[in-house]
Amino acid sequence: xxxxxxxxxxxxxxxxxxxxxxxxxxxxxxxxxxxxxxxxxxxxxxxxxxxxxxxxxxxxxxxxxxxxxxxxxxxxxxxxxxxxxxxxxxxxxxxxxxxxxxxxxxxxxxxxxxxxxxxxxxxxxxxxxxxxxxxxxxxxxxxxxxxxxxxxxxxxxxxxxxxxxxxxxxxxxxxxxxxxxxxxxxxxxxxxxxxxxxxxxxxxxxxxxxxxxxxxxxxxxxxxxxxxxxxxxxxxxxxxxxxxxxxxxxxxxxxxxxxxxxxxxxxxxxxxxxxxxxxxxxxxxxxxxxxxxxxxxxxxxxxxxxxxxxxxxxxxxxxxxxxxxxxxxxxxxxxxxxxxxxxxxxxxxxxxxxxxxxxxxxxxxxxxxxxxxxxxxxxxxxxxxxxxxxxxxxxxxxxxxxxxx
Amino acid sequence: xxxxxxxxxxxxxxxxxxxxxxxxxxxxxxxxxxxxxxxxxxxxxxxxxxxxxxxxxxxxxxxxxxxxxxxxxxxxxxxxxxxxxxxxxxxxxxxxxxxxxxxxxxxxxxxxxxxxxxxxxxxxxxxxxxxx
Numbered sequence: 001x002x003x004x005x006x007x008x009x010x011x012x013x014x015x016x017x018x019x020x021x022x023x024x025x026x027x028x029x030x031x032x033x034x035x036x037x038x039x040x041x042x043x044x045x046x047x048x049x050x051x052x053x054x055x056x057x058x059x060x061x062x063x064x065x066x067x068x069x070x071x072x073x074x075x076x077x078x079x080x081x082x083x084x085x086x087x088x089x090x091x092x093x094x095x096x097x098x099x100x101x102x103x104x105x106x107x108x109x110x111x112x113x114x115x116x117x118x119x120x121x122x123x124x125x126x127x128x129x130x131x132x133x134x135x136x137x138x139x140x141x142x143x144x145x146x147x148x149x150x151x152x153x154x155x156x157x158x159x160x161x162x163x164x165x166x167x168x169x170x171x172x173x174x175x176x177x178x179x180x181x182x183x184x185x186x187x188x189x190x191x192x193x194x195x196x197x198x199x200x201x202x203x204x205x206x207x208x209x210x211x212x213x214x215x216x217x218x219x220x221x222x223x224x225x226x227x228x229x230x231x232x233x234x235x236x237x238x239x240x241x242x243x244x245x246x247x248x249x250x251x252x253x254x255x256x257x258x259x260x261x262x263x264x265x266x267x268x269x270x271x272x273x274x275x276x277x278x279x280x281x282x283x284x285x286x287x288x289x290x291x292x293x294x295x296x297x298x299x300x301x302x303x304x305x306x307x308x309x310x311x312x313x314x315x316x317x318x319x320x321x322x323x324x325x326x327x328x329x330x331x332x333x334x335x336x337x338x339x340x341x342x343x344x345x346x347x348x349x350x351x352x353x354x355x356x357x358x359x360x361x362x363x364x365x366x367x368x369x370x371x372x373x374x375x376x377x378x379x380x381x382x383x384x385x386x387x388x389x390x391x392x393x394x395x396x397x398x399x400x401x402x403x404x405x
Numbered sequence: 406x407x408x409x410x411x412x413x414x415x416x417x418x419x420x421x422x423x424x425x426x427x428x429x430x431x432x433x434x435x436x437x438x439x440x441x442x443x444x445x446x447x448x449x450x451x452x453x454x455x456x457x458x459x460x461x462x463x464x465x466x467x468x469x470x471x472x473x474x475x476x477x478x479x480x481x482x483x484x485x486x487x488x489x490x491x492x493x494x495x496x497x498x499x500x501x502x503x504x505x506x507x508x509x510x511x512x513x514x515x516x517x518x519x520x521x522x523x524x525x526x527x528x529x530x531x532x533x534x535x536x537x
Contacts, residue, residue: 308465309465310443310444310465310466310467310470312467312468313416313466313467313468313470313471316408316413316416316467316468317416327443327467336443346441347440347441347443348440348441351440351441351443383422384419384422384463384464384465384471385463385464385465386436386445386446386447386463386464386465387440387445387465388465389424389447389463397440402438402439402440402441402445403436403437403438403439403516
C-alpha cells in the first residue's frame with residue numbers, strides 16, 4: 001500500500017490508465033481539428049469525436065446528437081441555465097432549484113437573480129438531503145421555465161427522486177435540467193426514463209481527463225433550444241463554439257465506456273468497502289453521526305460528523321489520507337457547509353464532518369488503514385477537546401453561554 | 406493550505422494538554438469561543454506568589470487553534486501575572502507563522518489568556534475579601 005491514500009473521489013478521480021492509452025495518439029499523431037472538413041487530419045479527428053459521442057450517449061441512453069461538449073460541468077450548468085433563460089424569456093423567468101445544489105448551479109441562478117433576469121425558488125430538502133417532488137409541483141407558477149435539481153449530492157451523496165421530478169416537469173410542460181456530475185458513471189442514468197431535458201456531467205469525476213464535460217440537450221419531445229453563451233465558429237450545432245479538445249473527448253468517451261461496462265462490478269466493490277468503513281468507524285466511536293441518506297446515496301460516499309472535534313484538525317491528523325471536511329476552516333468563507341446546514345445538521349456538527357469519497361482504485365488495505373487512523377485521531381482530539389470533557393462531566397453544551405466571536 | 410512546521414509540531418506534540426480542577430487554589434480558568442464558530446479554547450493557569458507555575462489547555466478547533474493554545478501555555482509558564490498580560494496575539498502569529506485566515510486563532514488564544522488571568526484575579530480578590 002502506498003501513501004498518501006486518495007479518498008477524495010468526489011472532488012476528482014484519478015484517470016484510468018486505459019483512458020490515457022486511448023488518448024495518446026490524439027496529441028501528436030492525430031492532431032487534426034475535428035472541424036476541418038477537407039482533409040484526412042480533420043476526418044480522423046472528427047471520427048474520433050463521433051465515436052466518443054456515441055460512447056457517452058450510450059451511457060446515459062441518449063442520442064449522440066444530443067451531446068454538446070463543454071469544458072466541464074460548471075460550464076454545462078451555466079450554459080443550460082443561462083441558455084434556457086435567454087431562449088425562453090418570453091415564456092417566463094421563474095427557475096426552481098434546490099438549496100443543496102452545487103455552487104455552479106446556485107451561483108449561476110443567484111447571479112441571474114441579482115441582475116433582475118430571473119426569479120428563483122430554492123426548495124428545501126429533508127433531513128437526508130432529498131428534494132420532495134411535491135414541493136417542486138407546488139413551486140411551479142405560470143412563469144416557471146426551468147427546474148434544475150441535481151441527481152446526487154457532492155457532499156452527502158444523497159440521490160434525488162429525479163424520475164418523479166422529471167414526470168412533474170413533463171406534465172407541466174416545463175424544462176428539467178439535472179446536474180448529474182456526481183451520478184453519471186456511478187449509478188444508472190437514463191435520460192428517457194428520468195424525463196431529463198438537459199443534463200450536465202463531466203469526465204474527471206469518472207476516471208477521465210479534466211477539462212472536458214458535456215451538456216445533454218434533448219432533441220425531441222420536446223426539442224430543447226438554448227442560446228449559446230459563447231460566440232464563434234458555431235461548433236456543437238451552434239450551442240457551444242470553440243475547437244473541440246479531441247484527445248480529452250476521446251478520453252471522456254473511453255471513460256464512459258468503461259463505466260458502463262464495469263458499473264456493476266465497481267458498485268458492488270465500493271458498497272462493500274464503504275459499508276465496512278462506516279460500520280467499523282461507527283462501532284468504535286460513540287457520537288458519530290451519518291450525514292445524508294442511509295441507503296439511497298452514491299456507492300462511494302460516506303459523510304460522518306464526529307461530535308466534539310473540528311473537521312480541519314481531523315484532516316490535519318490524517319495527512320496521509322486525502323479527505324475533505326464541511327468545516328468552515330477548510331473553506332474561504334468561514335461558514336460551515338451549506339449542504340449540511342440545509343439538512344438541519346447543527347453548525348457544531350457541520351464543523352465536525354468528514355467526507356470519505358471512495359473510487360475505483362481504492363483497496364481493502366487502504367480502507368483498513370483509514371479505519372485505524374480515523375479511530376486514532378478522533379480519540380486523540382476528543383481527549384484534547386474541552387467540549388468532550390464537558391459532555392463527559394454531564395454539562396449540556398446547549399445550556400452554556402458561549403462568548404461568540 | 407500548508408501548515409508551518411511549528412504549527413504541525415504543536416499539533417502533533419501538544420504541550421501541556423489537560424485540565425486542572427477549576428476550584429483548586431491558585432487556578433484561573435478561561436474559556437473562550439463557541440462551538441458554532443468551530444473553535445473553543447479552555448486555558449488554565451496555576452499561580453503561586455504572583456507567578457504562573459503551570460498552565461494547561463484543551464481546545465476544540467483547527468490545527469492552528471490547537472497550536473496557538475499549546476504555545477500560549479508554554480509561554481505562560483514562569484511568567485508573572487503582569488508579564489502574562491502583555492502577551493499579544495501578534496506574537497503568536499509571528500511565532501507560528503500563521504496565515505491571514507488563521508489570525509483569529511491567535512486572537513482567541515490572547516482572549517483565553519486574558520480570561521484565565523481575570524478568573525484568577527477574581528478568585529484571588531474573593532479570597533482576600535473572605536479573609537478580611
